[in-house]
Amino acid sequence: MTTASGEPVGASSLRVAHVMAGAPAGGAELFFERLCIAQAASGLNVLPVIRRDVGRVGRLRAAGLSPRELRFGGQADLLTRPRMKSALCNFGAEVVVAWMNRAARFAPKGQWTLVGRLGGYYDLSYYRNCDHLIGNTRGLAEWMVSQGWAADRVHYVPNFATDFSATAPRRPKEIPENAPFLLALGRLHENKAFDVLIRAMPRLPGARLLIAGEGPQRAMLEDLARQVGVADRVLMPGWADPGGLIRACDILVCPSRHEPLGNVVIEAFSAATPVVAAASEGPRELIVDGANGLLAPVEDHEALAQAIGAVIEDRSLAQRLALGGRISFESDYAPAPVLNAWNDFLRKVAPRTSLLKATA
Structure with a gap:
């Protein structure tokens, strides 16, 4: 018309x-x-x-x-x-x-x-x-x-999502420059499955994890990090401006049990940051496994650690996922x-x- x-x-x-x-x-x-x-x-x-x-x-x-x-x-x-x-x-x-x-x-x-x-x-x-x-x-x-x-x-x-491609990276001073920097964002709630990610950390001995968010599971998650021996490698600073962190991290991890969409995945796509996610509702729709991110089974900390480790160890894989995510962002999100x-x-x-x- x-x-x-x-x-x-x-x-x-x-x-x-x-x-x-x-x-x-x-x-x-x-x-x-x-x-x-x-x-x-x-x-x-x-x-x-x-x-x-x-x-x-x-x-x-x-x-x-x-x-x-x-x-x-x-x-x-x-x-x-x-x-x-x-x-x-x-x-x-x-x-x-x-x-x-x-x-x-x-x-x-x-x-x-x-x-x-x-x-x-x-x-x-x-x-x-x-x-x-x-x-x-x-x-x-x-x-x-x-x-x-x-x-x-x-x-x-x-x-x-906000396009973070031009945002200045902001790497927390607590994370050494030579350590793989893993980032997760969201409310500290059961649905986000940050407990699964913390359980994966003993299998990623060189990595540092920052969980940016706040919520009712803070005490439980801090106790769990101590129990599995990774409290010195897990930072939980509360809510933080995500753009600089997403640009600075080596991998954005979305371990959610339930995630209808996953805006953080799209934000990582925008920043050309590699993504590893649990295959909950939203991430499995956003991510083509191996093309613009990696998917692991929900609730499986061993498989999640294996996927994260693969991206840490294989720089060409990380670069391929980063480029694939940026292409997905530009075309769809x-x-x-x-x-x-x-x-x-x-x-x-x-x-x-x-x-x-x-x-x-």
Whole structure:
């Protein structure tokens, strides 16, 4: 379809609201911000509707956006939905994207197309008012269809990650220059399986491991490192800016038991850093074993150590994986291809009247 001037109808002619009621920090929340900012910079008319959060408001406003803040409270919150509907009507929303359960529960029906965007295997009853669903992996989209959603109402649209290729490397002073530097990032939670990675460390005697994150398993992981005799080679400094660490490390390790996507894998791809991961849901979709990373069975610390050791010992393998990861990033997970995928999706699901209006 073309405009009156003969140009293709683009998503920039549409008005899109993104609704986020999540926590101050998290993978989905950070990608929500990046996507809103990138879409607005590309010419899309964007309204972020967010749970009250000073930091998020500041970042969105600094990028030139005007977020609408709402409470998104519990069952007794009777004001958020009508206030959101008023904001969406005043904005003239044509597509509304509800990010995760709470946003989908509050998002009202209207003249717009209502889309639920999921980054995990959530309770789909929260999305019963949605016209379409987005999954950020193909496996997640296939699961939605298996749960009874019509295939033509389910869509795969990937995430893009920050490109760390030009970020200055930052190697912690505690890690000797001649020691292989292993990096893992994420919440210290059972799903991340950092215990499996620590159990792999005795089989990697020269390596140093930094786990950047915080969470409820800190004490257990510190005890485990002492028990298996690697406490002097495992650093756990808490949350840290990932870019410089990813650029400096020799291998990014993602040992997760459960990982719907694995943004850290994509970030390592961007930095041309070799990746070794457990074959959980997301990594096994992102990684072609031996081409852009290595996969080990979930929960298998011996196999994980063997894969890490292979990359440490074989420099040509490390270089091949690094190059393969960068190629994957540029083709599938950089901002440009992902924004194009979002534009294609928006054109597809926007109300017919919106596209007709754009041709006038």
